[in-house]
Structures are given as C-alpha cells and as structure tokens.
Amino acid sequence: MRNTFIGAAIERREDLRFLRGRGQYVGDLAPNGLLHAVILRSAVAHGRIRAIDAAAALKIPGVHAVITAKDMPGGPPIIPMRLQPLPEFKPFEQPVIAADKVRYVGEPLAVVLADTAAIGEDALEAITVDIASLPAVTDRAGGESGDRLLFARAGSNVALRFRATRGDAAAAFAGAAYRRRERLRVQRHFGLTLEPRGVLAEWDSAQGRLRVFGAAKVPFFNRRILAAQIGLPEHAIDMIENDVGGGFGARGEFYPEDFLIPFAARHVGRPVKWIEDRRENLMAMNHAREAEADIEIACAADGTILGLRGQTFADMGAYMRTNGAVGARNVAQFMSGPYRIPAIDIETTLVMTNKTPVGTYRGPGRFEADFFRERLFDMAANELGIDRVEFRRRNLVAEGEMPYAIATIRPFEHQDELDSGDYRITLDRCLAECRWAEKVKLQGALIDGRYHGLALGCFIEGGAAGPKESARVALEDDGSIAVYMGSSAVGQGVETVFAQIAADALEVPIERIREVFHGSTGYVSDGYGAYHSRSVVMGGSALLDAAGKFRAALRAAAAKRLGCDEAAVKIADELVSAPDGRALPLKDFAGLAAEGAFLNKKHTYTYGAHAAHVAVDPKTGHVEIIDYVAVEDVGRIINPLTLNGQVIGSLVQGLGGVFLEHLIYDEHGQLLTGSLMDYRLPTASDFPNLRSIVLDMKPSPINPLGAKGAGEGGMIPAGGVIANAVANALAAFGVEPRELPLSPPRVWELLQGARMDDGE
C-alpha cells in the first residue's frame, strides 16, 4: 500500500460536473410519460379524519388519480424503525399516509397525480377534507400529563424512559464537596438540505421491476422496507442514487413519500415524480434537537468531577421515525463527552407531541449534550474559582485510560468506549492558535460599546457505525479501474476520497481510477450507506479489503499466464511482471474483479477543542464572532481540502442552530416558521471569522486505515462554546444563557433581566 494520494489536497472530481450545471439530481430527471405527484397534507395538528372528497379534483383536466389510505388494501403500511427498533416504540410508528387520525401539520392525507405539478397543486385546492379537530399537544408538559393522548392504544404520550449509568452516582453525590444543578434547553431546528427531497419511481409491469430514483444515505435498508411494504422481493427493486443536494442526517431516511411514490407509479403504471417544495420540507422532513436537561454536577473542591446526574427530555414530535431515538439516546450517552466522569445517572424521557416527527441531524444529541455539559462546566468552574481551561484539562480522559468505557444505556443495552487519543493535544493546540493566554485580558472588557468574551470547549465525535460496509474493484476493458461502493454520497465528496484510497491501495496513479460508483443497490451485494461519520472508516476499510483481494486475484491470474510463483508477481502501474522480466499489460486482465468488506462493532472517536472570541452589543443583543478556532484530530486525514471543508461547513451549520434557526409552533400545533423568510439560515456575511485546524496524531486502532469519522465535529461544540463566550462577555451582569438560540432579542432580554435584578 502506497501513501501517495492519501493525505493530499486533491481537487474533487465531482466538481467538474457540479460547476458546469451538469450534476443530475432527482428533480432533473424527466422520463417519457412522467406524471407529477403533489401531496395533500394535514393543516390540522391533531384530529379525526371524517372524510376526504376528491371528486371535484378528479374532474380537473390533467389530473389522473388521487390516492388516499382507502386505496391501500389492509390499510397503509407502517414505517419501521431502522435504529433502536425497541418493542416499546411500535405503537408510535408512522403509517405512510393518515387513515383515521392526523397527528401533525404536514402529515400526508392524499397524493394527487397530474400531468404537471401546477395542475396537481390546482387539484389540492379542489379536495375537501373534513377533520374533527382535537386539542393539540405541543410541549413537554402537555405530553407528559397524558390528558390528550396521541395514541389511545399506547395509553401514554411517553414513548420510553431510559437511563444512562456509570458507577455509583448516589454515592458520588453524597460525598461531594460541591454540587450545581441547572435547567437548560435547546430549540427545535433541523438538517435543512438545499435540495428538497424527491422521489421518482418507475414500474415495469412486464418485468415486475420497480426502479426508484432519489435514494440517499441508506438505499439498501430502504429497499428492504419498501420490498416488504409493497410486496416485492428485494431483488425486484433498484434504488438509484443520483446527485444528492445535502444530507445532514435528515435526507435519505425512509419517509412516507418513499412508499407513496413507488405505490403511485405501480397504481397508474406510469413513472411518477414528487419533488418537495420548501414549505413541505419545513413541515415534513425530520425535525431535530428539541431537548431539555435538568442536570446536576458533583465535584471535589479541587474541581475533579465526581458525578453527573439528572433528567433529560426529548420532544419526539408525532411519530417515532426510523432513527427518532438516536438524538435522545446520544444526549444521555454522550453527556460526559471527552471527560472522565466516574459516576453518571441520567434518565431520559421521550415525549410525543403534535409536531413534525424528529430524526437525526448532524451530531445528533451531541450538539445538545455539549451545550448542556459545557455550560454547566463553566458555571461550576467559575463558582469554584477554578480556571475554566484548567477545569477541563484536569478532567479530560487521559490517553493511558483508553479504551475508556462511557455510560451504558438501558434498555438499549448499549455499551461503548472511547477508542484512542490524547485529548490534551487538541486542547493545547486550540489554546495556542487562538492566543488564549493573551486574549484572556479581554474577558468582560467593554471596547467601542461592545463586551468581549472568550470560551473554550472540548468534544468527541462518534464514527464508524457497523455492522458492515462493502466495496468492489473491477478492471475495465481499457485497463482502468472502476470502484463500486456500498457507501452513499450526500455531497461530501466520496468519489474523490475513495479514488485516493483506491489508488494507494492498488498502487496505481489516481487517473487510473476511472470512476467511483456509489449508493445505488446494484453496485455491491450489501451496502450500508452514509451516516454516523462512517463512509471513510467503513467504506474506506472495505475498499482496502477489496483492493487486497483484487491484487491477490491479479497475482494468481498472472502467475498462471507467466508461469511463475504468485508471490513473485510484481504489479506496478501499467504492468504485471514475472521475476525474469516478462510482463503483461494490466488491461490483459480486464474483467477481473473482487469484492471486499469491513465488519466492525466498535466506534471511532474523533476529538477536539474549539475556542471563540465574541463581542456582544448590549444595545441590540447582537453577538459577533471575532475569532473562532476549531481543532480536531481525525486519526488519519485522507484529503485535507475536503476535511477542512467539512469542519467549517459543519461549524456554520452549528452556528445557525446557535443563533438563527428555530422551528416555532403555536399552541394549536401550527408551524409558524414555514418559509425561509421565517426559518433563518446562516448567510455569507454572518460568520466570516472561522478557522479550522485538522490533525492526524492518533490513528484509530480499530480499522486498518486508522481513520476516524469526520464531518459532524464542527458543529458539536458550537452551542456550548458560544453560550459560554456570551456569558463570559456579560459576566459583570451575571448573565447565564440557559437556552438556545442566542438570537439578538434573547441576548438583549437576558441583559435587561440581569440589569433589573441589579435594581438598575
């Protein structure tokens, strides 16, 4: 194995098509005979469906069909959970279309098929829906009280309570010199992708085959669900991944439309395409992040952390979706982050409400947990009179303690351990890069009418979810190599990084890697996709295996033809040669292929530290980031260009969640932020002063590449770091942000509140 391309800032091969408008996203496809699907969604958050009358809609020229739950014999299929499919969650899973009850604004009621999307939208207006409204459950208190049940048969709006435990928390707290308890909250926001979701399905009745375009993230898993729901064998369905305009954890999970559109195509025997509009997207794509914590820390007088305990609450929305429990679980499991916390006891409550269901969003649960933990740490350190940096340094898990067991989750029965690393490396590097020692003088300073603040936080990012990934390497007729991956592309540049890994593993020039095919179900026998920062670690390791097998097969074939020992065959660039110098060109072996796999039950943990310097305008509540430094150690860097891109991109998304993005509902369960005028996203002028430093100091011991996941870390610590910097800037007023987002009105109100408390 060479090390020529791995680690180099190779420009992306994907860019050549994207820059010239030649990408092909699902919305760009237009097969002959195409019908457009438009979805009628509930305008009521909670209610009983009495009637849906589509007669007038069907009279509109160009309208071909209106599909409702009544068209599905045996009732609409239920979407099963992909991750943590516990029996407790069963009663809360979502049907693909509402049949007798609606539970959130945006829930599908009917699918209109028309010649154009515009005619379909006309038809929506002509459908009469009669829903008897029920009072909506829109917050945690309403959910927990159980006065209004979303699911009568479940008997409760609490889907599950689980616990994260480590050591003996009761004993740790009983003997502690210092304790502090806080209530903290993160707002509902989500992994908005710029390309809205879309599905195009073609039913070939002669062949009995279904082709579904627009697959992303986990096409093989989704095929399994669809096959069971629609009554076809898996091999009769092709899931095809086109260019994908952003994933962020939200796109590519199995949504209602992933059944409805293939069903519709089979129903009418024509290709059917549905492209989400932005209003739909804001109410139909998985929401995320809405969580509360009531947590307490116990420390010795010297700042050594003894324990963490308390309760966290996650607002799940109306249904348990495919990965709905992940965020809530991660809040509890990763509350300890990179720190040595010997005793933990956290109970997490998953509450159902009449809002859009939740799923994962980049750094799921970790963004929330880091906000809770790092805020609590700064408050505790300040109260104890211990330097905030020293408090963290003292409590970081040391390299010699690896692998380090973190809290166990029950009833998931989920155990995990931190794999490797020296967490002080990134802390020290971050301090040096942001010139902490020099800048601490600015803490609380009023300069040109603004208060300056500093903060620093440490984090971990999980990667490498198992159980498996697959890869295949094939020699083409012209002697070039094609690589086929079970990993999916969601815009992160996998074609380039896999080409780098393949070229080094096969010891060929990178130009020889003609194309990297990925995502679609036809390329490898068993693929797992893109989530949990797993593509490089799992896909890359599978690719090493495939390349090794390919080279072995090539040696065996060459040995036969050259009449020499397999071990003596030399493969170099264009030629395969025997010890005596006789050689055959690589392309003579065209057709040779090998599939490899990587199996893994453990997780990698990238780690790092972020520091921020902010200036807060007391007159407006606006917070400007003067400088922000993100340092992380990813074990092994494949491409620094794309890696830094992941860090900065992720960080800006995180800052969107810190300052801007907020899905707001009223007491009737109506979404008040249904457009990009109301749901505010970061723009080019918001956060220009961000820096990323990536390191490859401590390779992961659990995969042959030594790589750890990347791509989520940039946003994980952002909430805690910024809120601590704001608290630091306004320390003279005793301002302690306990809730995100830190919008100008909220910061201004915090300051006004603090001034009133002071009797000003």
Place this chain on the structure above:
Amino acid sequence: MTRFEVNGKAVEVAVEPRMTLADCLRDVLRLTGTHLGCEHGVCGACTVLVDGEAVRACLMLAVQAEGRRVTTVEGLSRDDALTPLQQAFRKHHALQCGFCTPGMITTAHALLTEEPDCDADRVREVLSGNICRCTGYIPIVEAVLEARGAYRGSGRAGSDGEGR
C-alpha cells in the same frame, strides 16, 4: 409564443402565463443546471443572468423574458475546461453537494463583471443572497476573490453566452 435568447441561442416557447422562468428553463428547455431550492426568492439557487443582471428565475415569469437575453450556468461554461471562476471554486473547495453552486457561479459572475475590484465585504454582501448549507461560505468568498483577476481589464473570464 414567447421568444427570447438563452445562452446565445434564440428560443421560442409556448408557456402558460403562470409558468416561472425557472420552470421554463428546467422543464421546457431542459436546462437543469438552474436549481430550485425554495421557489420564494430566498435561496438564490435559481439565479440566472437576464441581460447580464443576476435575477432569481423563480421570481420571474417566463413570459417576462420576451426579447431578453438569458444566461444560465450552462452558458457560463466551456466544454473543454473550467473557466477561471470555476477553477477557483474547485481549488478552494467552494462547493460540496453542488446544489447551490450554479446560483453562486451566476451571482459571482455578475458581480465580478460589474465590479472586478470588489473587496471581501462586498463579496460577502452580494453572496449573502444565496444560501449554501455545506461550505460555510468562507471558501466561496475566497474563490470569488481569487477569480477577480480574470475579470479585470478587457479580458472577460469565460463565456457568458454572448455571440455563441
């Protein structure tokens, strides 16, 4: 019939009055490089040039294009190689999923054509009308600043669809 010019070619389309220019480009003329991210004028993914000016194609009706000169991202590209602006985007990793990219390229092209000496603040101000969810914008700003040189003096960077 609505007649206008797209990427240097005369086109004639029969469209409903309510059809947007973006839908016309994508669905009628099959120029799918122009992307739709919000359809309410916020995200900028659908930005095209109309008589050289950056315009949101989702907020303009196709019939309003009558007699105008429209340039899409396809019209700003060469077949053989990337333009200096596109090269700078690639070098600075100013794109990831590629969905906002056509709108960023058209917006930046319009800016640099008019103001080849613009500073970083001006680039940020103009690009703040385009949403990117992947890059965090910093590399996009760097790429646009780097491409300024190619727009200075008489040399126009890349084709903008004129005279083709």
